[in-house]
Amino acid sequence: MVKITYIECDGTAHAIDAKPGRSMMKNAVINRVPGIVGECGGNTRCGTCRIYVDAEWLAKMDAPRADELDMIDFVGDQNPGVRLSCQIEVTEAMEGLSVRMPKSQYPEG
């Protein structure tokens, strides 16, 4: 298990034991982390699993594929380090990872 922390925009931190080989979204959802929805079930189709990752951690993840970038673009989130957490597979190298979540996964807030 890999310790990963998801931080809400008001600073509330949710630390979980994430299972490697499973996506960050799936791990968050199974651990009931508030703020990650993953409405489409992890198919790069809804943009409701967005997280913000610092540059040093981004370097330890596979680069986003075109469909992930298309979806982020479609949703219009231009925050630095934005990723779809359903497309990031948890690995041992992510031990101690900490990511931030948007105020809401939806435009209306």
Add this chain to the structure above:
Amino acid sequence: MQNFDEVDFFTDKSLVNDPHIYFDYLRSKGPVVFLPARGVYAVTGFDEGVAVFQNEDVFSSFNSSWGPKPLPFTPVGDDINDLIEKHRGDDIAFQMISSLDPPAHTRLKSLLRGLITPKRLKENEEYMWGLADGLIDEFIGQGSVEFMSSYAKAYATLVIADLLGVPEEDRDEFRTIFQQSMGLGMIDPSPQDAVHPLPLIGGKFFQYVMDRRANPRQDVLTSLAQMTYLDGELPGPDVVVALSTFLFAAGQETTVRVIGGMLRILAEDQALQAKIRADRSLIPVFIEETLRLESVLKTDYRLTRVRTKIGDVELEAGTPVMLCISAMNHDPRKFENPHAFNLDRPNVRDHAAFGRGVHACVGAPLARAELKVTLERLFDRTSHIGIDESRHGAEGSRTFTYDPSYVVRGLSELFLTLTPKS
């Protein structure tokens, strides 16, 4: 007063017009309740239901379309995974994409990866505007209309037809075929019912796939026909046909009914209608609250693969679970004053009308676009939409009839009056 302990949700027509009376009764006994009539556990709790949706490892979708019918096998032991896979071939209902489990589900779903992308949705949305206009043209001069047959069914059919790339010259045929409902979860399925649409659609798609594989063009049907699995293997034409047919079915039964639900709400509540007409940016939240309130897909089914728990309730392996999506979306622990329509509901988008997890509706962005375009165009072209009182009665004593299905919630007919904008 009805004795709800003895009622059978799956055959009792009196539960159709307002299922919430029954769901609230179940909820009063707990978020997870055994229904002895059918041997299923009914889940009415939002959190409990979402956890089931999210846990495909524990809850198989084998019986998703099978519903409350007896399983084709007797569960034995603490792990029925092998039994489930052994019986996949027993009925087509166990082989639909919505009934498959990973990894088969993941593999089949990958064939849709080119279809409902942001780019395709944008193209499809352009088509939707023209389509909405064309359909409205057909009845706007009449002053009143039966909206389900004159707009909703045709619109939902033709949008999917466009998404899948059905040739223009064939679209009228598809429209005619889909005037007949598919009878999902009907309480009284009549063997004398007119021809079922899906085999007809299947036949057309078989022709399209074979043609495009032999003679590729620059069109969506060709992309569909040529889409391979992620490992490069080309699926058999029957697989593509089954998937295309499924998408038609999925995009029909549900979207049509939400359109009806939206228009009924707007026609009944003139103040709400005026408010949204004056501020179109409210359309998206209006759509979400309609999706939550109406919950057109009332129930979905899962089967425990192993011994497990939902909330505090222990279930043996092989236990059918009925996820009462309507009830989940009306859970007072999650949605305050849940039976009321509330445009300002803060957590409206948390609803589970499109499901959750790996089987969450792939058509959700499509549906949302369809609903939005429908309202925008109706508001552009009319100054007033009302309920036709000669058909549904006066305010305060309306009669609306819902299709007698235990799975979907939808108006059989919706007669509206419309005033065209001059």
